[in-house]
Amino acid sequence: MKQKNLRSRIFWLIDSIKGNHLNKHLNEINTVLTNPENKTSRNIRENNLNNILQHAVNTTPYYSKYINAKSVFDFPVVKKNLIQDNFEEFRSKPFIDKKNFKVSTSGSTGVPFFLFQDKTKRDRNKADVLYFLNRCDYNIGDRLFNLAVRLKQSKTKRLMSWLQNVALIEIGKLNNEKIIEILDQVKKDRNKNKVMLGYASGFESVIDFLDNNSYDLKDINLNSIIVNSEYLSRQTKKTLSKYFNTQALSRYSSEEVGIVAHQTLDSVDSFVLNHASYFIEVLNFENDDHVKKGEIGRIVITDLFNYAMPLIRYDTGDIAKYNINEKGITEFERIEGRKLDLIYNTQGNVLSSYIVYKKFYNYYHLLKQYQFIQQGEKEYEIVLNLRNDTFGFEKELIQDVKNDFGQDAKVLIKYVNEIPPLSSGKRRKVVNNYKT
Structure with a gap:
């Protein structure tokens, strides 16, 4: 990170006082994702994968039966309902009495799903966010407008939001008056570097407003728009980019794991896979065989950093088509939504x-x-x-x-x-x- 403003200096000073954890994670992520296929990156990825597999078989009841597994492919694919029905079996014994963080999601079906994350996993998620924000032309201290539903924050989170210059905007009721209020706020903001983050459906409402009303966006000056949590259609992506004169980029993430893939300013139409923090597979719908390049399949991930509750070959319920780019690096060509859909x-x-x-x-x-x-x-x-x-x-x-x-x-x-x-x-x- 090259940002030298006051917020950035305070942010990294706090991280340094706490042990420099975020900076260390960020450096490793940058090393791996700069070239995921070189020897250094492969060694880091393999070590992280082997470490979480060994930890899982030695400390969790569910995975203990796979102690003789020779590779990740000897583990079964697990789904949300299996984890919830056998919740305690997936918890790591050494972490049960430690301070963990509960994360939950209602899911697209409305069925609650939750698990625990340890402090290292939380730090890794934060570093992943910072890394991919940077590749969308955001640095700590730049203005980030976060359009979200049900915003609740602790004092600590409010401090971190201030340090990162995040404006939290509630969009539970996104009518024309609210859209004008948001656009006015972004337009009048004096920060030189600005990014917007929000749901696809929220931005679709903004597009709907702009299609049918006169509003001058000439001086809104956004570095990029990041769309998360929902499918970003090509039409919405194209229209957003046209109206705001910047790139609209899609983030594939979930509450229970974090950022798995992300479009960036140097990969605007395909998704950079987060090989640094996850082992990612795309599997057949009918069995657990890997699909061929260019075919649609289930996204299955192994979380390399959640030691409190290891997820090995976790079926996210989402589907994607993968490809291999000109550098020989695997990427998602498309993320299509949920298998249930x-x-x-x-x-x-x-x-x-x-x-x-x-x-x-x-x-x-x-x-x-x-x-x-x-x-x-x-x-x-x-x-x-x-x-x-x-x-x-x-x-x-x-x-x-x-x-x-x-x-x-x-x-x-x-x-x-x-x-x-x-x-x-x-x-x-x-x-x-x-x-x-």
Whole structure:
């Protein structure tokens, strides 16, 4: 980090007093991700993986039965429900009586999931955030506008927010007045370097406002926009970049683990994988075989730093397509959302959710919100929240769906005044009520 302002100096002084933990993590992350495939990086990654595997088999009841495992691939893939049903079995005995941190998520289905993290894991997550923010042109002391739902902070977190120059903005009710208030706040802010961070659905509401209202964004001067927690469609990404004259970048992370992948200013259309903090796999939907390059599969991760509650080959429930770039480094070409939101054509074949998103691009100017639901083997429901009273393209939209899903598809269009978000504040655009 090259930032020399007062906030940055105080931040790193505090870290130095506490043992220089964040700085050490940040240096290791930078070393590994600068070139994940060189000898130094591979040695660090292998050591971190071997250390967590040995720790897991020696200190947790669940993994103790795999003490003779020769590699990570000898461990089973585990899912959320298995962990929750056998919660104490996954806890590391030496850490049970230590100070741990409870992290939880409601998940896209609304089913609660939580686990514990130790202090080292918390520090690693913070360092991951700082590293990827830096690759989105943010340094400590720059202005970060964090648009989020249900903002609650302790005194310590408020201090760290001040040091990092973070403006926390509640977006629980994002109407036109609130959007104007946010845009005015960002525009009038005198910091030279500014970044916005928030949900895709929140930014979609901002786009909706800008599409239908006159607002001068000429002097808003953002370094970048980071979209987290939800799928960022190509259309939303493109439109955000156009309106704000900066790159809109997607972050793939979760409360229970941290940042697994991130688009950056030097990787705007693909996701840099966080090889420094996770061992990442993409597996088949039907079995635990690895998919081939260019195929869609389940994202499965091994957390290299949570010693309080090791997660070995943890199925995140999300799906992605991976590729290998010109430098020989594995990256995510696309992250498609959750496996629970996979959809099938009338022949039972999996279709990419991207196919659904594309069907609505031509109608964005007519819609406030939309949702695509598979209700049965051949039954599909389209839920529309319109800007105006009528939608004159029912036949075209239904036929477009049949072209990809099957001519025998039964497609119903339903009109509503609001598509409510989940308790987390997120909105699901694609839902499968047929295969869950």
